[in-house]
Amino acid sequence: MITPQTKAIIVNNPSNPTGAAYTPDEIREIGAVLAEHDLWVISDEIYEKLRYDGEEHLSFAQVDGLFDQTIVINGVSKAFAMTGWRIGYLAAVPALVKAVTKLQSQMTSSCCSISQKAAIVAIQNGEDETMKTMIAAFAKRCEMVVEALNQMDGVTCPKPEGAFYAFPDISAFLGKSVNGKRIDNSIDLCQWLLEEKHIALVPGAAFGAEGFIRISFAASDEDLKTGLQRLKEGLAELK
Ligand SMILES: Cc1ncc(COP(=O)(O)O)c(C=O)c1O
Numbered sequence: 001m002i003t004p005q006t007k008a009i010i011v012n013n014p015s016n017p018t019g020a021a022y023t024p025d026e027i028r029e030i031g032a033v034l035a036e037h038d039l040w041v042i043s044d045e046i047y048e049k050l051r052y053d054g055e056e057h058l059s060f061a062q063v064d065g066l067f068d069q070t071i072v073i074n075g076v077s078k079a080f081a082m083t084g085w086r087i088g089y090l091a092a093v094p095a096l097v098k099a100v101t102k103l104q105s106q107m108t109s110s111c112c113s114i115s116q117k118a119a120i121v122a123i124q125n126g127e128d129e130t131m132k133t134m135i136a137a138f139a140k141r142c143e144m145v146v147e148a149l150n151q152m153d154g155v156t157c158p159k160p161e162g163a164f165y166a167f168p169d170i171s172a173f174l175g176k177s178v179n180g181k182r183i184d185n186s187i188d189l190c191q192w193l194l195e196e197k198h199i200a201l202v203p204g205a206a207f208g209a210e211g212f213i214r215i216s217f218a219a220s221d222e223d224l225k226t227g228l229q230r231l232k233e234g235l236a237e238l239k
Contacts, residue, residue: 002033008040011060014047017207017214018167019142019160021051024058031063040096041070046088047163049079049131052139055161061091068093078164079131080122087111087119138164141217141224148228149215152235164218167204171211176238183238186213197230 002009011030014021022030034041041060048057061070075088090100142160149157149168157168176183178196183189186203190213193199204212215231217224 002037002039006037006039008042009034010042010044012044012046013057014051014160014162016047016163017165017202017204017209017212018158019163019165020158021047021053021055021057021160021162023055027058027060028063031060031066034060034069035063035065039069041066042073043070044073046073046075046078048074049127050135050138050164051162052142052159053161071096076119076122080119080126081134082119082122085115085118087115089119138217141219141221142166144221145215145217145224145228148225148232152232154235164216166215166217167209167212168215169211170204170213170235173235173238174211178237178239186210189213193231193234197234199227199230199234201231 013027031041043060045057045059048059051057059070059072061067061072063070071090071092073088073090076082076085077088090097092100142164145166146157146159149155149166154172155168155170157166160166170186170189173189174183174185178192181188181192183192186205190201190203193201202214202216204210204214207214215227219227
């Protein structure tokens with residue numbers, strides 16, 4: 001809800017943790033409402049290239065009348081698989097960039113110049129066959145993970161449109177027990193799966209969405225298959 005107190009709205013599209021993504025028409029429709037208000041649109045588009053629904057990515061900065069209000073957040077970690085290079089960036093009107101630079105230079109040290117140069121090369125030349133191959137591999141893994149999850153008794157998972165996460169509903173298992181241990185929430189479930197089944201998932205509670213867990217499919221097909229099998233076996237043990 002937008003009120004006179006609203007200074008900014010944060011939108012992450014495609015989304016971590018759900019993988020949901022807005023279509024260009026939806027962005028235009030939401031953007032038209034935002035353009036009528038005096039607020040900043042902080043638009044985290046770090047997964048923009050990782051899209052599986054065939055839709056183009058549209059930035060809020062491209063919506064009529066919204067350019068000056070939009071702060072685009074992006075980085076090279078996801079699409080260019082350059083997580084370790086630690087380069088993220090924002091794009092906004094010069095006055096805001098100047099203010100952010102002033103603050104940031106006092107709060108953190110700078111990114112190393114080698115990473116900065118590498119990121120420039122990635123952004124300028126990186127959208128090549130390698131990236132297409134990577135996105136196609138993610139799309140295949142996405143299908144495989146969602147299908148496997150939906151085949152597990154008591155689990156439902158919508159198909160993500162982007163990013164590299166599946167966010168299944170596991171609420172049917174909450175309140176169940178295993179070996180005398182009660183699983184009350186998604187944190188208990190993830191802890192138990194980590195300790196007993198050696199699979200790492202993020203509890204939905206971390207995102208304010210109890211009853212869900214996040215699975216990243218930025219892993220090899222083999223590891224994903226092993227992990228999904230362990231998840232299936234683990235959930236079946238809960239009574
Ligand atoms: C939505 C979103 N924005 C930004 C980031 C930041 O990524 P990094 O710290 O690797 O630049 C992440 C990483 O998971 C993310 O999910």
